[in-house]
């Protein structure tokens with residue numbers, strides 16, 4: 063049936079077949095909650111049958127009957143999964159959460175059943191061994207290599223007893239990670255700062271005070287409860303005027319989950335040890351080596367080479383910043399700057415030196431203007447693409463709008479869904495994901511969405527963004543472009559399916575357009591007067607952003623190096639004193655600064671002990687090195703911005719994971735990526 067509208071009868075689960083809507087946009091209006099459960103279950107059954115058929119194929123294994131067949135398998139599960147997790151992130155309900163909890167172990171077991179199928183792995187291994195002599199193209203060779211690595215990392219190459227050991231280790235790691243998370247949750251609650259006199263919160267905004275009063279009420283306490291944010295630096299440390307209260311808040315933050323009932327130190331040490339044993343079982347020297355096998359960085363040595371170049375300039379700059387802060391603090395009679403003073407005096411410097419009043423800027427950044435005259439306009443200038451609103455297509459929520467993306471040639475590329483406002487049931491933060499992947503093999507075009515958490519304005523009022531929110535929109539749209547401009551054959555390699563340490567590269571690059579004079583002047587206009595933002599203010603925003611980079615880089619590098627230290631332990635080297643281990647790791651790496659603790663200390667480093675970032679926290683800066691280098695490349699490009707954009711699109715954005723990203727950068731830049739542009743951007747080349 064062409065076009066749109068309600069297409070499924072009430073009894074038919076629309077997730078069991080490809081959507082008849084344009085671009086296979088899911089028929090949201092026809093989907094009921096129970097359809098997810100049914101489609102996920104049916105999708106697993108279907109894929110298991112497909113996998114069994116591939117594994118039992120009497121024909122000699124080749125690319126088409128093994129790897130390509132795997133790429134074609136599981137389409138119902140994939141379709142239902144993409145949609146379900148989109149809804150779970152943006153429109154969650156207790157029913158949706160129940161399905162999430164029910165399916166997490168089922169999906170993990172399903173994935174294990176595929177990856178630990180010995181007959182299937184033998185076929186992949188055979189295709190892999192012959193990959194250079196089978197007439198395969200570069201994308202096919204890379205696909206075979208990715209598949210084999212996925213299987214090896216899951217333990218497919220192990221014999222039966224070793225596989226039992228692996229399952230046991232995975233089980234223990236999952237138990238310890240859950241313990242880590244639960245300890246942390248309890249420690250966060252326990253460590254919240256309770257004050258009864260509002261004067262103790264002097265300097266805090268009225269919003270922050272209201273939130274603290276509400277938090278206290280919710281816990282049945284008098285007064286105010288300042289709950290802890292995840293990283294070491296607590297937002298209120300920048301504004302609290304009472305030094306003793308700052309000290310209490312800071313101490314609560316750095317000491318959480320590091321002693322007593324909820325001490326995560328021993329848990330972290332056990333996780334590191336279990337991971338080291340698992341890595342050894344899989345044939346790697348350390349857990350870091352196992353993790354880096356599937357990252358663009360490729361090796362611990364490459365990560366070290368990058369970090370080594372950053373540590374000394376970051377520490378030197380942080381020391382210079384400390385001197386500036388100490389001078390201002392001395393005016394308040396503080397003779398020795400303490401860690402809990404840093405954010406407070408740093409904000410003073412920002413206000414005195416740069417005079418950027420970020421609140422007063424919001425009327426210049428109205429959402430529709432930022433979106434159409436900024437984000438879309440930049441994409442048009444740089445890549446020649448345009449955005450056509452499709453009122454006839456509906457999103458998964460009334461807030462969601464749908465655009466068709468059209469290339470300069472008139473070719474339609476895919477759909478972009480914008481979901482910008484915070485609401486109940488949407489998780490925090492901002493992200494991009496696909497509802498449909500671009501793939502020539504299966505003949506589908508990309509359908510991508512951006513989800514942000516901009517506060518919903520009052521009815522009839524415009525949504526005015528902060529500078530940070532404008533940056534977030536450009537950033538997330540950069541991920542969307544990576545998905546939309548993909549031109550690859552295989553779904554496993556499509557769009558943003560790239561290693562974790564480079565996935566942030568295209569999104570960070572897209573942030574460059576936000577403050578470019580010709581683009582900024584196009585969208586930053588006062589919402590009522592239409593007056594353009596003063597270019598001097600734009601410059602001040604840029605300059606102010608550089609202040610504090612010494613501190614930010616040091617706290618980030620310290621956490622990164624701590625992550626590396628824990629995950630480079632050899633098996634059998636257990637850590638009895640986690641705090642001493644942490645101190646020693648930071649000292650050895652040259653980032654131990656009394657005034658600047660790591661962004662996360664061991665006890666609350668959830669990314670690496672209970673999230674997906676173990677030995678991977680370096681990824682953010684790895685991507686930023688490529689990003690800063692590419693931004694300078696754009697600026698120095700001899701052709702038009704469109705020429706540069708086309709080249710970047712062809713070399714990087716269109717390629718998905720079909721080529722190594724560092725290699726794409728190399729061919730774009732004509733040389734090895736260099737860390738100097740990042741140092742310049744952060745102002746770290748000056749100390």
Ligand SMILES: [Zn+2]
Nearest residue numbers: 537541566569
């Ligand atoms: Zn991102």
